Amino acid sequence: MNRNTQLGISLSEAVSSVAAGMREITVKVSGSKGRHGSGTVWWPGLIVTNAHVANSQVHDVEFEAGMKVPGWLVARDCDLDLAALAVSAPLARGAAIRSASHLRAGEMVLALGNPFDGRGSVTAGIVHCPVGNSPRLLADIRLAPGYSGGPLVETGGSVIGINSMIVGPLGCAITSDAVEEFLSRFHLSEAA
Amino acid sequence: MPSTLAEFSQQLANTVEKAGQSVLSVLEGGRAGVSGTVWREGIGVAVDHTIQGLEEVTVILPSGKETIVSVTGRDPGTDLAILKLPTDTPAAALGDDSGARPGEIVLSIGRRGTEGLAATYGLISAIGGPWRTSSGGRIDRWFRLDLNPFPGFSGGPIINAGCEVLGIATSGPGRSAAVVPAATVNRIVDQLVKHGRTVRGYIGIGVQPVAFPEDAWQKLGISGGRGLLIIAVAPDSAATESGLMLGDVIVAIDGNALQSGASLQSMLDGESVGKPVSLGVVRGGQLMKVAVTVREKSAS
Numbered sequence: 001m002n003r004n005t006q007l008g009i010s011l012s013e014a015v016s017s018v019a020a021g022m023r024e025i026t027v028k029v030s031g032s033k034g035r036h037g038s039g040t041v042w043w044p045g046l047i048v049t050n051a052h053v054a055n056s057q058v059h060d061v062e063f064e065a066g067m068k069v070p071g072w073l074v075a076r077d078c079d080l081d082l083a084a085l086a087v088s089a090p091l092a093r094g095a096a097i098r099s100a101s102h103l104r105a106g107e108m109v110l111a112l113g114n115p116f117d118g119r120g121s122v123t124a125g126i127v128h129c130p131v132g133n134s135p136r137l138l139a140d141i142r143l144a145p146g147y148s149g150g151p152l153v154e155t156g157g158s159v160i161g162i163n164s165m166i167v168g169p170l171g172c173a174i175t176s177d178a179v180e181e182f183l184s185r186f187h188l189s190e191a192a
Numbered sequence: 193m194p195s196t197l198a199e200f201s202q203q204l205a206n207t208v209e210k211a212g213q214s215v216l217s218v219l220e221g222g223r224a225g226v227s228g229t230v231w232r233e234g235i236g237v238a239v240d241h242t243i244q245g246l247e248e249v250t251v252i253l254p255s256g257k258e259t260i261v262s263v264t265g266r267d268p269g270t271d272l273a274i275l276k277l278p279t280d281t282p283a284a285a286l287g288d289d290s291g292a293r294p295g296e297i298v299l300s301i302g303r304r305g306t307e308g309l310a311a312t313y314g315l316i317s318a319i320g321g322p323w324r325t326s327s328g329g330r331i332d333r334w335f336r337l338d339l340n341p342f343p344g345f346s347g348g349p350i351i352n353a354g355c356e357v358l359g360i361a362t363s364g365p366g367r368s369a370a371v372v373p374a375a376t377v378n379r380i381v382d383q384l385v386k387h388g389r390t391v392r393g394y395i396g397i398g399v400q401p402v403a404f405p406e407d408a409w410q411k412l413g414i415s416g417g418r419g420l421l422i423i424a425v426a427p428d429s430a431a432t433e434s435g436l437m438l439g440d441v442i443v444a445i446d447g448n449a450l451q452s453g454a455s456l457q458s459m460l461d462g463e464s465v466g467k468p469v470s471l472g473v474v475r476g477g478q479l480m481k482v483a484v485t486v487r488e489k490s491a492s
Contacts, residue, residue: 014196105208126204126313128311128342168342
């Protein structure tokens, strides 16, 4: 096998393995009228998703392993399009979170979620432009409605944003930094 | 294994950063700014229609410095314009677009105002041969790119994974990203720098495609049934000088049977100005030869 084929396979496997690692912290969130979106386990007990996905008091939250629990709305910011759901589930860990401020244009990112038929999916793209001070990150990535609320991760497997909307051909995510600020505004913090 | 992915990711970002050193922002272009590429020392290239009607534009150089530069040449045929830049901006590393292959990774780099660099990525989907734009410009190679355009990307470079510029990004049909290949840009920049404009030939005729019935071909002694019927002759033009008349049907150029309307366009490239061309013409049912000396098209 020549080196290029090897590298191609390594890259493929690497993307798959990052995606596999991320499925544990990606959930499916039921919305109104049979619609569904996604959510990200920010820490054990707390799911972060979009405000447009979580628009009622309680939602069904389904984990990759099949476990289904109710998620209670505990925070919502419609301007930022963020919401937080409290769940009672035996989760060992939440996502590894990293600031989006260091990301450069061209860096690869993966989006996870539950588009179309509602089963877990991953899509890959690149950071479109550096975030600067904005709470929104633009990526050259193909999102679809069911990805909303799911994690946007960088190649190391850390979450750097929450997928939230489609802007023309590009995808938009709320940065992890904006999520942290949103959670502290609602006085939500991980139990020690 | 994840480190391979991280490496790949960093390399993509490094390539964007490196190419970005030759990408500038043109503030007045398009709706909220467009990009430009430092093609050679002191010469920037932008997409002509994005800066139409402007003699000077405000640019933000890769260094961050904002300055006003003049538009020193335009070629509507290929939709390219050149800007006079300060000489201390590094020129892009130009690639050989003839060596590009379908499947290669390409990046579109743009800079809009003070936002900084922006990029999208994709593949070269297909590569074709030379073609002509609707305004008569000759494009050396056709590329189909599987790559997203984005606001302000026009005028920026399309680069390959080796960070070499394959061409200038522009809008394609149906909101796609298209590229004017480096070979074409080089040719146009040469002409614009030399003459301030691209030289186009002009004969002074309006034509309409016609087709002869098959039995007429042999009777007339022409091969193939295609012709161009002259439906207008401009006064005081190369056409009137040569004696071309309304109703003449052009069937051959320099002995070659007419392939299409585009054959006439190829007669009008800058290189043919001042040169005589022999046209095979059917007049009054007779085939004859008319010599035409192509003149230069005036700027108006």
